[in-house]
Amino acid sequence: MDLSQIYTEVITEHNRSTHNRRSLPEVTHKEHGHNPSCGDDITLELDIKEDKIIDAAFTGTGCAISQASTSMMIDLIKGLSVTAAKEKTEAFLGMIKGQKTEAELEDVLEDAVILANIKNMPARVKCAVLAWHTLDEVLKKQLGQ
Amino acid sequence: MCENSEIRKLFPAIAENNGIIYFDNAASTQKPEIVLQKVAEYNRSGHANIHRGAYHWSVEATATYEMTRRKTAEFINAESPEQIVFTRGTTESINLIASSYGRSQIKEGDRIVVSLLEHHSNFVPWQQLALEKKAYLDFLNIDPAGNLIESEWDRVITPGVKLVAITMMSNVLGITTPIDKIIEKAHAVGAVVVVDAAQAIQHQKIDVRALDADFLAFSAHKCFGLTGTGVLYGKKELLESMPPYQFGGDMIEYVTKEKTTFAPLPEKFEAGTANIDGVIALSAAIDFIEEIGWGKIREIEQDLTGYAIQKMKMTDHVIIYGNPASMYEKGPVISFNIEGVHPHDVSSILDNVGIAVRSGHHCAQPLMKELAIQSAVRASFSIYNTKAEIDYFAEKLKEVRRWLGYGS
Numbered sequence: 001m002d003l004s005q006i007y008t009e010v011i012t013e014h015n016r017s018t019h020n021r022r023s024l025p026e027v028t029h030k031e032h033g034h035n036p037s038c039g040d041d042i043t044l045e046l047d048i049k050e051d052k053i054i055d056a057a058f059t060g061t062g063c064a065i066s067q068a069s070t071s072m073m074i075d076l077i078k079g080l081s082v083t084a085a086k087e088k089t090e091a092f093l094g095m096i097k098g099q100k101t102e103a104e105l106e107d108v109l110e111d112a113v114i115l116a117n118i119k120n121m122p123a124r125v126k127c128a129v130l131a132w133h134t135l136d137e138v139l140k141k142q143l144g145q
Numbered sequence: 146m147c148e149n150s151e152i153r154k155l156f157p158a159i160a161e162n163n164g165i166i167y168f169d170n171a172a173s174t175q176k177p178e179i180v181l182q183k184v185a186e187y188n189r190s191g192h193a194n195i196h197r198g199a200y201h202w203s204v205e206a207t208a209t210y211e212m213t214r215r216k217t218a219e220f221i222n223a224e225s226p227e228q229i230v231f232t233r234g235t236t237e238s239i240n241l242i243a244s245s246y247g248r249s250q251i252k253e254g255d256r257i258v259v260s261l262l263e264h265h266s267n268f269v270p271w272q273q274l275a276l277e278k279k280a281y282l283d284f285l286n287i288d289p290a291g292n293l294i295e296s297e298w299d300r301v302i303t304p305g306v307k308l309v310a311i312t313m314m315s316n317v318l319g320i321t322t323p324i325d326k327i328i329e330k331a332h333a334v335g336a337v338v339v340v341d342a343a344q345a346i347q348h349q350k351i352d353v354r355a356l357d358a359d360f361l362a363f364s365a366h367k368c369f370g371l372t373g374t375g376v377l378y379g380k381k382e383l384l385e386s387m388p389p390y391q392f393g394g395d396m397i398e399y400v401t402k403e404k405t406t407f408a409p410l411p412e413k414f415e416a417g418t419a420n421i422d423g424v425i426a427l428s429a430a431i432d433f434i435e436e437i438g439w440g441k442i443r444e445i446e447q448d449l450t451g452y453a454i455q456k457m458k459m460t461d462h463v464i465i466y467g468n469p470a471s472m473y474e475k476g477p478v479i480s481f482n483i484e485g486v487h488p489h490d491v492s493s494i495l496d497n498v499g500i501a502v503r504s505g506h507h508c509a510q511p512l513m514k515e516l517a518i519q520s521a522v523r524a525s526f527s528i529y530n531t532k533a534e535i536d537y538f539a540e541k542l543k544e545v546r547r548w549l550g551y552g553s
């Protein structure tokens with residue numbers, strides 16, 4: 001596969017954008033995500049009130065793919081209900097596992113479909129899914145799963 | 146310049162490579178044809194379990210296995226073959242020492258010393274042993290260039306230290322340690338020394354008697370052999386005094402319903418069916434190394450390392466870690482970062498142009514912390530690598546930042 005499909009302008013932009021990389025003034029949920037094998041390390045902060053994700057942000061370090069994926073995820077889930085956000089994480093994780101195609105998920109995942117090709121780079125899958133698994137942990141608890 | 150095109154032909158994966166530049170030799174080396182052939186020959190001509198059968202195939206297998214033990218003893222200049230224990234690898238060798246020697250000898254309040262250059266396999270077993278025994282764990286620190294701070298040793302290696310665990314060569318920085326001085330100092334306070342030779346084994350002649358090492362461990366797959374096979378060397382009186390590490394077949398003498406007596410060295414530490422393929426491969430790998438010769442190996446590696454460092458230093462935004470006082474103390478292992486680009490991205494980008502390098506913490510998180518980095522990229526060379534490969538690598542390094550949107 002062509003790596004340039006991954007390292008596109010979108011990733012570059014997200015990786016270097018700072019709008020989601022901050023601490024929230026009000027935090028109701030904080031979850032730490034870590035890939036021990038490579039050192040990607042993020043902390044996700046969420047402000048969830050009345051079942052709605054009012055705000056989300058992250059801090060931490062990692063590769064372009066993990067950071068871009070985290071930032072795109074935050075853009076996507078802000079303002080959503082917990083249930084709607086859970087659908088997004090399931091869609092994304094399904095896409096990376098190759099269970100759903102990019103075309104099927106374009107409306108659900110918006111910009112994040114650019115990461116669909118990660119499924120062809122096994123060494124980088126864990127980078128792409130780190131934030132989504134981290135969020136999923138919070139959502140599962142919230143939904144009592 | 147060294148001409149190693151003949152050496153390249155001896156490694157099928159290199160000779161027939163499909164445009165891959167393999168720069169991850171610190172993790173594992175490729176296998177020469179002779180190693181592959183010996184393993185295939187053994188399996189084709191009749192494989193059998195060792196030490197058990199009275200029939201021809203088993204007798205043959207046992208003879209080859211024990212011949213390798215003698216050969217390995219000579220390879221590292223051990224006094225006798227029974228001081229060579231075959232294990233699964235360096236990690237198991239060190240765990241064996243920690244579990245058997247460590248658990249039986251280390252007491253509450255004792256001190257264990259490890260260096261901050263260590264791979265987790267020569268760090269975590271000692272940390273865990275210290276926690277279990279309520280012993281203290283002390284450290285040999287490094288300076289910002291990655292060299293051990295010798296002036297601190299008198300303060301750290303003092304009476305009360307029972308064991309010092311130290312690498313011969315950092316798997317991250319390629320820096321060799323003044324192992325002989327450390328051993329001398331440790332012995333002066335009555336401590337035993339565990340030498341991790343995993344990284345050094347493919348680069349230099351090791352003489353356990355000249356070093357006066359108490360224990361030494363290495364893996365076959367880092368010196369042209371197969372994975373899953375390692376060596377533990379120990380001084381005879383130490384190995385004899387140690388309890389078995391695992392129980393089972395091959396390590397017993399008499400077993401009754403009530404009790405068991407154990408086999409003498411080295412079988413005492415080789416429970417279960419050994420990795421016979423791996424041991425046969427090690428035999429061929431040792432022959433191979435001796436055929437090439439340490440002088441030639443050293444010459445090629447030093448030449449490549451010096452050349453690569455020079456090229457990398459000329460490349461903007463490249464930060465190299467580990468700078469010993471003399472290049473003579475640097476093995477062919479170079480860890481670096483490219484400013485603004487995460488090592489994993491560097492590794493993927495280089496992979497995309499056919500260059501295999503490692504990225505991550507290299508199983509040395511305490512060292513990463515000392516260097517104040519999360520992770521690094523590592524390029525490591527072996528005798529089949531070339532300057533042309535390094536030229537290509539250096540060219541591609543220059544392009545990495547553009548992938549992530551930087552101007553240069």
